[in-house]
Amino acid sequence: AQSVTQPDIHITVSEGASLELRCNYSYGATPYLFWYVQSPGQGLQLLLKYFSGDTLVQGIKGFEAEFKRSQSSFNLRKPSVHWSDAAEYFCAVGAQGGKLIFGQGTELSVKP
Amino acid sequence: DVKVTQSSRYLVKRTGEKVFLECVQDMDHENMFWYRQDPGLGLRLIYFSYDVKMKEKGDIPEGYSVSREKKERFSLILESASTNQTSMYLCASNLLRGYEQYFGPGTRLTVT
Numbered sequence: 001a002q003s004v005t006q007p008d009i010h011i012t013v014s015e016g017a018s019l020e021l022r023c024n025y026s027y028g029a030t031p032y033l034f035w036y037v038q039s040p041g042q043g044l045q046l047l048l049k050y051f052s053g054d055t056l057v058q059g060i061k062g063f064e065a066e067f068k069r070s071q072s073s074f075n076l077r078k079p080s081v082h083w084s085d086a087a088e089y090f091c092a093v094g095a096q097g098g099k100l101i102f103g104q105g106t107e108l109s110v111k112p
Numbered sequence: 113d114v115k116v117t118q119s120s121r122y123l124v125k126r127t128g129e130k131v132f133l134e135c136v137q138d139m140d141h142e143n144m145f146w147y148r149q150d151p152g153l154g155l156r157l158i159y160f161s162y163d164v165k166m167k168e169k170g171d172i173p174e175g176y177s178v179s180r181e182k183k184e185r186f187s188l189i190l191e192s193a194s195t196n197q198t199s200m201y202l203c204a205s206n207l208l209r210g211y212e213q214y215f216g217p218g219t220r221l222t223v224t
Binding site: 009032034036041042043044045046049090094097098099100102103104105 | 121145153154207213218
């Protein structure tokens, strides 16, 4: 069965520092992978997605993610974090019928 | 832009009440989804619908039912609300063979 694991429940980084959020998935075939962001009290917004092709994908707000098949990972990165990036981040894998399987989420706090 | 709207941002109900959560999307999407979000558990799928009057149970359907009489509208029903249904409820939609889901802003339901 498909599954997604985000090992870090909560991460704190200083403003201006780099960020990497980890995501590992379990899926038999080539996965469709997503990162979503949720600001406090809001719905989820798509940051980026991977379907095929270049394994380094660029998203909105300066985020990028790299698909590594050998490690079953799809980690999210940003070179310099801004205070407005404080939010909860969800990794997801596509499942049958257009469904998504979500990870547990990683809450990001940003120190001034 | 795709727009998914939910009827209420905040809702307070009493134990035993019947509760209706409404979701409307304006992009002619075939699929619609209801999720429940709780801290540390990520998003869990309650029900989804791939066509008018068609529905399938998700991972946690107990205590919930759904209705889809029109393509653009998907309702979640709590027949007899209980305190353990206090949660954030998120609606989403996508195309029949698409994976990227578009989310509404969420309804925070409190059952007292």
